[in-house]
Amino acid sequence: xxxxxxxxxxxxxxxxxxxxxxxxxxxxxxxxxxxxxxxxxxxxxxxxxxxxxxxxxxxxxxxxxxxxxxxxxxxxxxxxxxxxxxxxxxxxxxxxxxxxxxxxxxxxxxxxxxxxxxxxxxxxxxxxxxxxxxxxxxxxxxxxxxxxxxxxxxxxxxxxxxxxxxxxxxxxxxxxxxxxxxx
Amino acid sequence: xxxxxxxxxxxxxxxxxxxxxxxxxxxxxxxxxxxxxxxxxxxxxxxxxxxxxxxxxxxxxxxxxxxxxxxxxxxxxxxxxxxxxxxxxxxxxxxxxxxxxxxxxxxxxxxxxxxxxxxxxxxxxxxxxxxxxxxxxxxxxxxxxxxxxxxxxxxxxxxxxxxxxxxxxxxxxxxxxxxxxxx
Amino acid sequence: xxxxxxxxxxxxxxxxxxxxxxxxxxxxxxxxxxxxxxxxxxxxxxxxxxxxxxxxxxxxxxxxxxxxxxxxxxxxxxxxxxxxxxxxxxxxxxxxxxxxxxxxxxxxxxxxxxxxxxxxxxxxxxxxxxxxxxxxxxxxxxxxxxxxxxxxxxxxxxxxxxxxxxxxxxxxxxxxxxxxxxx
Amino acid sequence: xxxxxxxxxxxxxxxxxxxxxxxxxxxxxxxxxxxxxxxxxxxxxxxxxxxxxxxxxxxxxxxxxxxxxxxxxxxxxxxxxxxxxxxxxxxxxxxxxxxxxxxxxxxxxxxxxxxxxxxxxxxxxxxxxxxxxxxxxxxxxxxxxxxxxxxxxxxxxxxxxxxxxxxxxxxxxxxxxxxxxxx
Numbered sequence: 001x002x003x004x005x006x007x008x009x010x011x012x013x014x015x016x017x018x019x020x021x022x023x024x025x026x027x028x029x030x031x032x033x034x035x036x037x038x039x040x041x042x043x044x045x046x047x048x049x050x051x052x053x054x055x056x057x058x059x060x061x062x063x064x065x066x067x068x069x070x071x072x073x074x075x076x077x078x079x080x081x082x083x084x085x086x087x088x089x090x091x092x093x094x095x096x097x098x099x100x101x102x103x104x105x106x107x108x109x110x111x112x113x114x115x116x117x118x119x120x121x122x123x124x125x126x127x128x129x130x131x132x133x134x135x136x137x138x139x140x141x142x143x144x145x146x147x148x149x150x151x152x153x154x155x156x157x158x159x160x161x162x163x164x165x166x167x168x169x170x171x172x173x174x175x176x177x178x179x180x181x182x183x
Numbered sequence: 184x185x186x187x188x189x190x191x192x193x194x195x196x197x198x199x200x201x202x203x204x205x206x207x208x209x210x211x212x213x214x215x216x217x218x219x220x221x222x223x224x225x226x227x228x229x230x231x232x233x234x235x236x237x238x239x240x241x242x243x244x245x246x247x248x249x250x251x252x253x254x255x256x257x258x259x260x261x262x263x264x265x266x267x268x269x270x271x272x273x274x275x276x277x278x279x280x281x282x283x284x285x286x287x288x289x290x291x292x293x294x295x296x297x298x299x300x301x302x303x304x305x306x307x308x309x310x311x312x313x314x315x316x317x318x319x320x321x322x323x324x325x326x327x328x329x330x331x332x333x334x335x336x337x338x339x340x341x342x343x344x345x346x347x348x349x350x351x352x353x354x355x356x357x358x359x360x361x362x363x364x365x366x
Numbered sequence: 367x368x369x370x371x372x373x374x375x376x377x378x379x380x381x382x383x384x385x386x387x388x389x390x391x392x393x394x395x396x397x398x399x400x401x402x403x404x405x406x407x408x409x410x411x412x413x414x415x416x417x418x419x420x421x422x423x424x425x426x427x428x429x430x431x432x433x434x435x436x437x438x439x440x441x442x443x444x445x446x447x448x449x450x451x452x453x454x455x456x457x458x459x460x461x462x463x464x465x466x467x468x469x470x471x472x473x474x475x476x477x478x479x480x481x482x483x484x485x486x487x488x489x490x491x492x493x494x495x496x497x498x499x500x501x502x503x504x505x506x507x508x509x510x511x512x513x514x515x516x517x518x519x520x521x522x523x524x525x526x527x528x529x530x531x532x533x534x535x536x537x538x539x540x541x542x543x544x545x546x547x548x549x
Numbered sequence: 550x551x552x553x554x555x556x557x558x559x560x561x562x563x564x565x566x567x568x569x570x571x572x573x574x575x576x577x578x579x580x581x582x583x584x585x586x587x588x589x590x591x592x593x594x595x596x597x598x599x600x601x602x603x604x605x606x607x608x609x610x611x612x613x614x615x616x617x618x619x620x621x622x623x624x625x626x627x628x629x630x631x632x633x634x635x636x637x638x639x640x641x642x643x644x645x646x647x648x649x650x651x652x653x654x655x656x657x658x659x660x661x662x663x664x665x666x667x668x669x670x671x672x673x674x675x676x677x678x679x680x681x682x683x684x685x686x687x688x689x690x691x692x693x694x695x696x697x698x699x700x701x702x703x704x705x706x707x708x709x710x711x712x713x714x715x716x717x718x719x720x721x722x723x724x725x726x727x728x729x730x731x732x
Binding site for chain 4: 293296298301304306344
C-alpha cells in the first residue's frame with residue numbers, strides 16, 4: 001500500500017490550509033495511506049516511511065523558511081543517500097502574486113533532488129488561468145474553488161504516481177483518470 | 184539623460200499589453216528617454232543605447248521562448264563583455280497562475296546577469312496580495328488595476344534606478360518617491 | 367524492456383562527448399534499450415518511445431541554446447499533456463567552471479517538469495570533489511576519468527531508475543547496485 | 550567613500566578562505582572601505598552601513614544553510630523595504646563540482662533581490678575554463694591560483710561597481726580597468 005507524507009510549515013495558517021487540501025487530494029486515491037505533520041512534529045522516520053512526499057512551506061524571501069531548512073539540513077548526516085528514488089512535489093504560499101511562491105516550489109524541489117528524489121510538476125489546468133506546473137503556488141490562502149482545486153490536484157497526483165509507480169496500479173496513471181485536464 | 188529600453192516578445196498580445204504599461208511607468212519619471220520594441224525589430228544598437236533594460240516575454244515551459252533566446256544567444260559574439268553594468272529587470276505572462284511566470288522572470292534576469300547586468304526585483308506591494316519581487320509575473324493579460332499597477336511600477340522603478348544611479352538624481356531614489364510601498 | 371533516449375545538442379563537440387558517455391552508462395544496465403540522437407535529427411517519436419530521457423546541451427547564457435528550446439517549444443502543440451510521468455535527467459557543458467552548467471541543468475529539468483516528467487539528480491560522488499547532484503555539469507569537455515565517470519553514472523542511474531520503476535527489476539534499485547557511492 | 554561588506558558563513562573553513570580572498574579583491578580598489586564578518590557576529594547595522602554586499606555560504610542541499618537563512622529571514626521585520634538599491638553578489642563552496650555551488654549563488658542573489666538589491670555576475674574569465682558568471686562557485690576550497698583569482702575578482706568587481714555607481718569614480722568602470730577579461 002503506497003504511502004504519502006505531507007510535511008508542511010505554517011505561521012499564518014495559509015500553508016496549513018493548503019496542506020489540508022493536499023491531504024484531501026491524496027486521500028481521494030484508493031489504496032494510499034496518507035500522513036500529514038507540521039515540520040516541528042516530524043522526524044526522519046516520516047521520510048523513511050513515505051513513498052511520496054509533498055513538502056509545503058510559506059515563501060520567505062522566495063525561499064524556504066529557516067525552520068524548515070534546518071530540518072532538511074540536519075537530516076543530511078543520518079538520511080542522505082538512504083532515501084533516493086522517493087517521489088516528491090512542492091507547495092507554497094507567498095505574501096502576494098509575484099512574491100516568489102513558484103520560486104520557492106523550485107527551491108523545495110531542488111532540495112528534494114539533492115536527496116535523490118524524483119520530483120514533478122503537473123500539466124493540468126484546474127480552471128482557466130489556474131495551474132500548478134511546478135507545484136501549488138498561491139498568493140495568501142486558498143480562497144476560490146480553483147485555488148483549492150490546485151492543492152487538491154497536487155495531492156491527488158502525488159498519490160496517483162505513487163499508486164502507479166510504487167504499487168503498480170496501472171489504472172491510476174493520470175492519463176487514465178477521468179478529469180478534464182486542460183480546461 | 185537616462186535611457187530605458189523595453190524589449191518584449193508577444194504572440195497573444197498579453198506580454199505586449201504588459202510592455203505598454205511598463206513603458207507608461209518608465210515615462211512617468213522625468214528626464215528619462217524611453218524606447219520600446221518587439222524583439223524581431225530590435226537590434227544590438229538598442230541594447231548599446233540603453234542604460235536600463237526591461238525584458239519581457241511570455242512564459243513558454245517556464246522559460247524564454249526560443250525566438251527571444253535566439254536574439255540574446257546571437258548577440259554574444261558581438262556584444263558580450265561590452266555591456267556590463269547596465270541595469271535590468273524582467274516581466275512575463277504565463278498561461279496561468281502557477282504556470283511559471285516567476286521562474287521565467289528569474290531566467291530572464293539570469294540571462295542578463297550573464298551579460299554582466301545589474302538586475303533587481305521590487306519590494307513594493309501595489310495592492311494587497313499583489314507584488315513584483317522578481318519582476319512583473321502575471322497569469323494571462325493584466326486585467327485588474329492592481330495587475331496593471333504591477334507593470335507600471337516595474338517601468339517606473341527601472342526609470343528611477345536609472346535616474347538615480349546613472350543621472351545622479353538623488354530625489355529619484357525610490358525611498359524618496361511618495362507612494363505607499365507596503366499596503 | 368525499458369527504453370532510454372539521450373537527446374543532445376553540440377557545437378564544439380564537448381556535449382557530444384558527454385552524451386557518448388551517458389549512453390555508455392545507460393548501456394551498462396542490462397535489459398535497457400538505448401537510443402541517442404542530436405536534437406536536429408530527433409522527433410517527437412523519440413520522446414514518445416522513451417521511458418527515460420537524458421537531455422544535454424551546452425550552456426549558453428546559463429540556459430538552453432535556442433536551437434534546443436525550439437524543439438521543446440514546438441513540441442508543445444502536439445505532445446504536451448501526453449508524455450507525463452516519463453523520467454528525466456540533464457547534462458550540460460559550459461565555457462568554464464562557474465559559467466552556468468549547473469543552472470542550465472536546472473533549466474533543462476524545469477522544462478521537462480513542465481511536460482509532467484519526473485526528474486532527478488544523483489547523490490553519489492564519483493570521486494573526491496566530483497558529483498552530479500543536479501545532473502552532469504562540466505566546464506568544457508570531460509577530460510579526467512572522474513569527469514567521464516560523472517557522465518557515465520548519469521546514464522547508468524537513469525537506466526537503473528527506468529529498470530526499477532518501469533520494468534520492475536528490484537535489484538536495479540541504485541541502493542542495491544555495488545559501487546562506492548560516497549567516496 | 551564606498552563601503553563593501555562581506556558576510557560569510559563557514560563550518561569547514563572553505564567559505565572562510567573564499568571570503569578572505571573576496572576581501573583582498575575589494576581592498577585592491579582605492580577609496581573603498583571594506584568590512585568582513587561571519588554571519589553569527591553580523592547585525593543589520595552592517596547591512597545598513599554597506600553600499601555593496603558580498604554574501605557567501607557553503608552549499609547545503611544546493612541552497613543556503615539554515616543558519617544564514619535565519620539571519621536574513623529575521624532581518625525582514627526591521628530591515629525589509631529600507632535597504633533597496635544596494636549592490637549585491639554571491640559566493641559559495643560546495644562539496645564537489647556539480648554539487649550545487651552555482652545554484653546556491655543564484656539562491657543568494659534571489660534573497661538579495663527580494664530585499665530590493667541590484668545583483669550581478671561577472672563576465673570575465675580569470676583563466677581558461679575558470680569564470681564566475683553568477684558569483685564565485687567552487688568545489689571545496691580555493692586551491693589553484695585560478696580559483697583564488699575567481700574570489701579576488703569577485704571582491705574587486707563589487708568594489709569597482711560601488712566606486713563607479715555610488716562614488717561616481719568613472720575610471721573604476723570595469724571596462725576601463727586594465728586586465729585581460731577573456732583569456
